[in-house]
Amino acid sequence: MPAVVVQAFGLTRVFETRTAVDDLSFSVHAGEVLALLGPNGAGKTTTFRMLAGLLMPTRGDATVGGASLSPETADAIRARVGLLTEAAGLWERLTVRNNLHTYAQLYGVADPDGRVDDVLAAVGLADRADDRAGALSKGLKQRAAIARAIVHDPAAVLLDEPTAGLDPASARDVRDLVRQLRAQGRAVLVSTHNLTEAEELADRIAVMNARLLACDTPRALRERRRGGQVVVEVEGDASRWVSALRAAGAGEPRVEGERLIAPVEADAVVPDLVAALVAAGARIRRVVPHEPSLEETYLDLVRRDA
């Protein structure tokens, strides 16, 4: 098992009366991507800011590369973490190289010129190194910002909505970069609203809404809801059989064209539901357990928390 790079223990941050992050605990290993999902205002950015040593927790603790988070160790933490902020925040009048070189110096990188060349090549911007950052497209700016976040070779990389607002091709490039970071053995945390992206990229997904609602592999998260619903495909308009299903003891069914999706307490009640539908005159094509999408799982978790 690779080493734990980032660990949060009961991480809590209160802003005056509002609790932005509440008792958050999780860990991220080297070479692992953890996606942070949650609605707007769920505390994802605040979590990143705490892990990057920018904000101190009100309660709880976090370690990055073994260093515990405190005002005294914040500088050391910052040297181990690379944070891609929500806005790329490049100095647009300067060249891409100048941007990165300044950061390499601020981090005290031993060979700034060599390191800047390396990261520019890694993010595919070597040929645009001497262009003004302001002249880059949004996708290229994001790549430059990722290069900036790793210029000091951090063990942990935090990416706050790295593909937000990008066109599909640029978003795919950024996802490739994230995979590259994982392959390099870094612990990567990605916050995103794109559930498909989270599922595609992440080894594990943490769903949060101030507090942690779930943290598991994408498959395990989906399977949490599996078995709780059954899909009955009938001939014709399925809405005609809703009352029959209700009467047979199913929960409130959802209608999607010729499909009835009904919550069931256990697989044992499924034959009774089918019998009730047949008795009511429904012609059934097939009955299958419902495969919930990550989106359904996510929405279910967030709704239940609300």
Next chain:
Amino acid sequence: MPSAWSRISALARKDADEVRQQPGLILPAAAMIVGLSLPAFFLLLVAPRLLGEPLADSDFAEAAGALARQVPELGRLTLEGQAQAFILQQFLTFSLLVPVLGSLSLAAQAIVGEKQARSLEPLLTTPITVAELLVAKVLTPFVLSMVLLAATHLLYVSAMLAWGEPGVWKTLFWPRTLLIYLLLGPLLSLAALLTAAIVSSRVNDARTAQQLGGFLALPVSGLFVAQLAGQFLLGVGALLTTALVLIVVNVALLWIGVRVFQRETILIRWK
């Protein structure tokens, strides 16, 4: 870990690079040198020729004569030269406005520009301390202000060498002059720049920060007008006292600045 100075110089160099990309920020400062020097040159060199009335016959000559009795170097000049040197010394205080006003826009832009570009948060993720950040943000405008001050001095010396009475230019190297240029100038400039930096943390418009920082121009202008109206010159003792006050002001501003520039404050409260 890099040293504090290497971090400060890296960020200050970055700011200098950005300034070089924006001639619009430097040109008004350069124009200010000429603009603020013109009244002195008009009074010293142009008006006496236009009116046909030498300064030696003006009210300034009497005050200059009184001063010449205390300052032997002044006594060695012609009467016209004494009056020129006296007026020149009065205008030296006024010339302190050049570095103050000329570099304020840069200091304000250094902070407000980062806020507008949303580049402060990435910057704060580096190991730079808030005190280093504050110093770095003030350093480039401060260096520029000192260049402006030196340019103003050079302009005065050149003009007096070319058109002044013989020996008057030497008065621009008197201890009083050097005290104004080497001590009061830097201290006043630093106070204005720190004020602009602190104000910049609360506003989103560089011009507002610039205007508030420019309040420091008021006491300088007041002092100049008082000198001109009363036809007196602040002595070395008074100038040293002023310098001492400015040192205290700068320490207080630095203290406030470091508190305003806390990482959490910047992230949460700066808008």
